[in-house]
Amino acid sequence: MIVPYTLLKNIIWIEISLVILIIIITYSLKFLFYLNERHKKRLSEQIEFYLSTFLLTKQSFSEKDFLKQWKRLDLVLPIIYKIDQTNHDESWNAVRDAVVRNVLLPIARKKYDSYRWMNRLLSVQCFEIAMDDHDEEMVCNLLMDKIPLIHMHAVIAAVRHSTITMINIVISSMAEKRRLGQTVYLKVFEQAAPHTRDFIESRLNMETNPYTRATCYKILLEFPMSQSELSIDTSADINSPNIELRLAAIRFTAYAHRENAIPLLIELLSNESWETRATCARLLGDLNSKSVIPELTKCMKDPVWWVRVNAANSLKNLGDEGLNVLHTQDPNVDLYAYETAMHVLNKPSIHK
Amino acid sequence: MSYNATQFVFYVNLLIIWYFLFVNLCYVLLLATSIPDIFRRFRESSLGNIDFFVGSSAMPPVTALLPAYNEADNIVNTVQSLLKTNYQNLQVIVINDGSEDETMLLLMKSFDLVKIFPIIANKIETTAPVRNYYVSQTYPNLTVIDKDHSGKSDSLNIGINACATPLFLTIDGDTLLEKDAISMLVYSMLSQPHTIAEGGAIYILNGCTVKDGELLERKMSSSPLVAMQICEYLRAFIFGRTGWKPFKGPLILSGALTLFERQAVIDAGGYVQGAPGEDMEVVVSLHERMRANKFPYRIGYSFSSAAWTHVPTDMNALWGQRDRWHRGLIDSLMRHKKMFFNPRFGTTGLLTYPFQFLAEFMGPIVEFIGYISVIIAMYYNIIDWQFAILFFIVTWGFATIITLGTTLISMISFNKYKRLRDMFVLLLLVIFESFGYRQVLSLCRVVASFRYLLRSVI
Numbered sequence: 001m002i003v004p005y006t007l008l009k010n011i012i013w014i015e016i017s018l019v020i021l022i023i024i025i026t027y028s029l030k031f032l033f034y035l036n037e038r039h040k041k042r043l044s045e046q047i048e049f050y051l052s053t054f055l056l057t058k059q060s061f062s063e064k065d066f067l068k069q070w071k072r073l074d075l076v077l078p079i080i081y082k083i084d085q086t087n088h089d090e091s092w093n094a095v096r097d098a099v100v101r102n103v104l105l106p107i108a109r110k111k112y113d114s115y116r117w118m119n120r121l122l123s124v125q126c127f128e129i130a131m132d133d134h135d136e137e138m139v140c141n142l143l144m145d146k147i148p149l150i151h152m153h154a155v156i157a158a159v160r161h162s163t164i165t166m167i168n169i170v171i172s173s174m175a176e177k178r179r180l181g182q183t184v185y186l187k188v189f190e191q192a193a194p195h196t197r198d199f200i201e202s203r204l205n206m207e208t209n210p211y212t213r214a215t216c217y218k219i220l221l222e223f224p225m226s227q228s229e230l231s232i233d234t235s236a237d238i239n240s241p242n243i244e245l246r247l248a249a250i251r252f253t254a255y256a257h258r259e260n261a262i263p264l265l266i267e268l269l270s271n272e273s274w275e276t277r278a279t280c281a282r283l284l285g286d287l288n289s290k291s292v293i294p295e296l297t298k299c300m301k302d303p304v305w306w307v308r309v310n311a312a313n314s315l316k317n318l319g320d321e322g323l324n325v326l327h328t329q330d331p332n333v334d335l336y337a338y339e340t341a342m343h344v345l346n347k348p349s350i351h352k
Numbered sequence: 353m354s355y356n357a358t359q360f361v362f363y364v365n366l367l368i369i370w371y372f373l374f375v376n377l378c379y380v381l382l383l384a385t386s387i388p389d390i391f392r393r394f395r396e397s398s399l400g401n402i403d404f405f406v407g408s409s410a411m412p413p414v415t416a417l418l419p420a421y422n423e424a425d426n427i428v429n430t431v432q433s434l435l436k437t438n439y440q441n442l443q444v445i446v447i448n449d450g451s452e453d454e455t456m457l458l459l460m461k462s463f464d465l466v467k468i469f470p471i472i473a474n475k476i477e478t479t480a481p482v483r484n485y486y487v488s489q490t491y492p493n494l495t496v497i498d499k500d501h502s503g504k505s506d507s508l509n510i511g512i513n514a515c516a517t518p519l520f521l522t523i524d525g526d527t528l529l530e531k532d533a534i535s536m537l538v539y540s541m542l543s544q545p546h547t548i549a550e551g552g553a554i555y556i557l558n559g560c561t562v563k564d565g566e567l568l569e570r571k572m573s574s575s576p577l578v579a580m581q582i583c584e585y586l587r588a589f590i591f592g593r594t595g596w597k598p599f600k601g602p603l604i605l606s607g608a609l610t611l612f613e614r615q616a617v618i619d620a621g622g623y624v625q626g627a628p629g630e631d632m633e634v635v636v637s638l639h640e641r642m643r644a645n646k647f648p649y650r651i652g653y654s655f656s657s658a659a660w661t662h663v664p665t666d667m668n669a670l671w672g673q674r675d676r677w678h679r680g681l682i683d684s685l686m687r688h689k690k691m692f693f694n695p696r697f698g699t700t701g702l703l704t705y706p707f708q709f710l711a712e713f714m715g716p717i718v719e720f721i722g723y724i725s726v727i728i729a730m731y732y733n734i735i736d737w738q739f740a741i742l743f744f745i746v747t748w749g750f751a752t753i754i755t756l757g758t759t760l761i762s763m764i765s766f767n768k769y770k771r772l773r774d775m776f777v778l779l780l781l782v783i784f785e786s787f788g789y790r791q792v793l794s795l796c797r798v799v800a801s802f803r804y805l806l807r808s809v810i
Contacts, residue, residue: 005738005742008742008743008746011373011746012742012745012749015749015753016749018753022756022757023760027764033764117543146545147545148542148545148547149539178518178613180519180613183413183518184411187413306473
């Protein structure tokens with residue numbers, strides 16, 4: 001017999017031992033987890049109580065009373081976050097600032113380059129709340145971190161404490177990101193300080209990489225438009241061979257110059273690139289000027305579906321006059337224009 | 353019986369014995385490789401400061417795609433559970449797949465829907481026409497697409513076309529999400545570079561108390577059939593998913609809770625129409641495309657993110673479900689057969705795919721041949737009954753170790769069943785699962801395999 005009885009019997013004994021071992025190990029671990037959780041909970045309660053006494057007595061924070069075992073980012077950060085949600089008064093802000101600067105930042109500086117990603121994450125979350133000038137280099141390093149969660153938090157820290165070096169790294173990093181990263185980065189810029197715009201403009205003036213230039217235009221659209229945007233010369237980028245840069249520059253020009261950009265957008269409706277024609281057709285609708293209805297009507301006959309559908313959608317946005325153009329499309333004159341109009345009007349488009 | 357026939361039966365038995373020892377050893381190894389990740393996730397959930405993440409502006413927008421076909425009993429609860437999650441940057445798209453019951457009517461009534469006319473880019477080819485698009489007046493982040501019936505794959509493709517966010521989540525019409533499920537899933541996905549898909553754990557909703565989309569009480573169903581499935585789910589979702597993580601991820605993620613990077617799925621061609629196991633098919637396609645192009649990627653599984661779903665309560669429905677699952681598995685394996693032991697596809701081609709083929713597809717067939725050949729061998733005294741019993745104890749012991757290990761790991765990490773009674777019942781079921789239940793499901797898989805193979809031949 002190739003599988004003898006003794007082998008099977010030995011396997012059974014091994015299995016029984018394994019079952020017993022698994023039960024012993026898991027229950028021992030469960031007990032250890034329980035003790036650890038209880039210890040952590042007790043420390044959290046102590047810290048919360050300690051911080052709340054400052055809020056009640058309005059005393060200034062003293063680091064020497066802050067026990068050594070409390071000096072843990074994973075314990076203090078959630079408590080700060082919790083109090084932040086409910087307390088917005090000045091005394092808490094002062095206590096919070098003192099705790100972060102005297103207790104948390106020194107730990108964050110030690111752990112920002114830890115090989116454990118969780119430590120780096122906690123460090124960057126700390127930098128999000130506060131950072132000093134000499135922390136800039138650490139945040140710049142964290143902006144390059146390979147873990148998405150860490151570099152996304154680093155972008156928040158960089159935009160919140162906006163300096164030209166950090167913003168430049170954010171722009172370079174964003175230009176290399178896929179759509180997921182770019183969406184998050186742009187969202188962070190919604191809350192950027194107004195002076196951040198100056199850093200982006202100066203980068204745009206110096207930059208030669210088309211993708212980075214396109215990124216600068218995208219970020220600038222997140223800021224309220226001002227006089228300085230009007231002075232940016234986009235003409236070279238509008239004619240760029242790089243499609244991403246071209247479209248970003250067209251969008252920027254349309255929103256910066258509004259009605260004054262209409263002649264340029266109309267001119268671009270005859271561009272050989274369908275992406276450019278489609279973008280311009282869409283932007284003309286967004287600018288809400290009824291004077292463009294004849295041009296959009298012409299676009300309804302464009303050979304590319306996306307141009308036609310964007311033009312039809314823009315006509316729909318322009319109210320009764322635009323809708324009238326859509327309703328009067330005749331399938332016997334142009335079947336494509338008719339079907340696009342029916343698609344936008346959500347009517348059956350099958351015509352025999 | 354002739355000498356040659358005796359020899360043949362003897363060697364068949366021997367082959368089956370070695371096959372089972374090998375497969376069970378692989379399962380034990382998978383259990384071992386899953387343990388570090390489970391503890392890592394446990395550490396993350398307790399130290400990772402997830403509340404900070406949930407409250408920050410670094411949360412990428414996510415769209416939940418919920419295809420529903422005749423889900424009138426559960427649809428409102430499922431949508432409510434989605435709308436009540438703590439993930440702030442969430443869009444919900446329900447795709448009514450031409451339901452013949454009151455699914456659409458209930459959605460209209462419960463969420464105050466009004467018609468809209470959006471422009472949708474057809475990035476993925478779809479077949480069924482869309483009847484109408486609706487948006488909720490009460491919840492502006494809820495959209496409903498009403499379309500003709502064309503199956504789950506086509507519904508999901510329509511949802512992907514309508515989705516405007518870089519991430520999308522698939523969820524079943526009879527599934528309830530835990531409040532932090534999406535946050536945990538996104539957190540897990542972003543905690544590793546190049547993750548294109550992240551699956552979550554599925555628990556069984558039968559027997560639990562639910563109100564307005566919220567899970568009020570988690571407890572085990574009193575039905576033995578449902579309780580057996582709880583054991584199976586725990587086992588499948590711990591080592592069957594987590595164990596493959598060191599090898600770029602599992603081949604199967606549950607459609608009831610999986611987060612995808614939208615562009616990656618569009619590049620892979622979306623969900624394949626007519627595939628019986630669309631959940632597996634899309635994941636295997638992602639593996640194949642990323643490996644073939646040598647793109648850096650990872651497919652993850654997060655045990656900390658949980659959803660609860662209904663499972664069949666009678667044997668007929670269970671048979672039907674497992675038949676579909678097994679045909680889905682075979683169909684996906686056949687569609688991607690070029691990965692089989694192909695070094696071009698790395699560990700996915702050399703380990704993950706062959707294991708699915710040899711253990712999951714071939715396993716039930718070998719098991720049944722084993723039962724028949726043991727009976728024949730005992731009848732003709734080729735092997736004695738003592739040996740047969742010993743062998744049964746060995747295979748049953750392996751199964752018990754694996755299920756016991758997964759159940760206990762689940763108990764000490766993300767324990768969902770708080771009642772002591774439930775834990776005791778679970779441990780008892782682990783022991784009795786091999787007496788009857790396992791054999792019936794193996795028979796179902798054998799029948800499914802033959803049906804699939806016959807259909808592809810004829």
